[in-house]
Amino acid sequence: MNVRPEVPDSPIDAAVARLDGAMARVERVAGRMRARVERAEAEADQSRNADDDRARLAEALDVARGREAALQDAAQEASDALDRAIGELRAIVGEE
Secondary structure: OOOOOOOOOOHHHHHHHHHHHHHHHHHHHHHHHHHHHHHHHHHHHHHHHHHHHHHHHHHHHHHHHHHHHHHHHHHHHHHHHHHHHHHHHHHHHHHO
């Protein structure tokens, strides 16, 4: 009679017990590997999202810089026109 219940009675039972143990270990390792893959995929998604955000921000910055340059040109043209108008007014006032 067997005193320890975990010790199999036959070689087949022993092989089945070893196979069950090995399968349990394989399942644990596979579970850990799946968790790692899921974390890596999530991190890759976050990285892609960050890259997309950076690209959108860079594009928005380029557009804003273009607007700034156009506004500076318009401001310079307005300033030049104002200077000409002031000069013309002074010339008219000086003639009178």
